Amino acid sequence: MGIRVLLADDHTMVRQALRELMEKEQDISVVAEAKDGVEALALTQKFSPDIVIMDVGMPEMNGIEATKRLFAEQSGIKVVALSAHADKRFIIGMLEAGASGYIIKEEAGSELLRAIRNVMEGQTYLSPQITTLLVESLRGNGKTAHPILAPREQQVLQLLAGGLTSPEIGLRLCIASSTVDVHRRNIMRKLGVRGIAELTKYAVREGMVTL
DSSP states (O other), X not given: OOEEEEEEOSOXXXXXXXXXXXXTOTTEEEEEEESSHHHHHHHHHHHOOSEEEEESSOSSSOHHHHHXXXXXXXXXXXXXXXXXXXXXXXXXXXXHHTOSEEEEGGGTTHHHXXXXXHXXXXXXXXXXXXXXXXXXXXXXXXXXXXXXXXXXXXXXXXXXXXXXXXXXXXXXXXXXXXXXXXXXXXXXXXXXXXXXXXXXXXXXXXXXXXX
C-alpha cells in the first residue's frame, strides 16, 4: 500500500515541489495538503496518513502546537518537521512535541525521502545541518539560544506579528485582553526585544510568520 503522506506548509510552491518529489517514488503517496496547522489537524482526521511533513512556521497554528495536538488526537502517526531555519529552539520544540525527524528545507529532497523511510521504521532522523548544530551546542560551541516560548506565547507572538491588537488576539484565543498583554511582556522579556516592530522582525526572521 505504501507510505501515505500529508504535507503541511503555508507555501504553495513548497508543497508542489515536495509532492512532485514524492510522486516519483513508488512507495510514497501524498494523500492531502494543508496550508496551516489547523487544516493539518482536520485533514489528518479525514485521511489518516501514516506520516505528516510539518512546516514549523505556519499561520493560525504553528508546527509545534499542531504536532502536540496531533499526538493528543492520533495514535501511531509519525511527524517529520520541515523548516527554513536551523534554530535550536524550534528543533527542541518539535522533538519535544513528538516529531521523529527534522529537515531543513534547503536540504529537502533525498534527505526528506530518507527521513520518511527511516521514521516509518521507528527511527529518528535529523538532517546533517541539524545534527551539526546540536553537536556543536552540546560541546558548548553553539550560540546561546533564547528561552523556548511556551505554546500560548508562540500563538500570541504569531498573531502580534500578524498585526492583530490585544483585544483581537484575546477574541481569537478566547482569553482576556489583559492576559494577552501579560504574554506580550513575557515574550519581550524572554527574547530581549522592545516593541511590536522588533517582535515582528524576530518572528519573520525565525520563520514563525511570513510576510
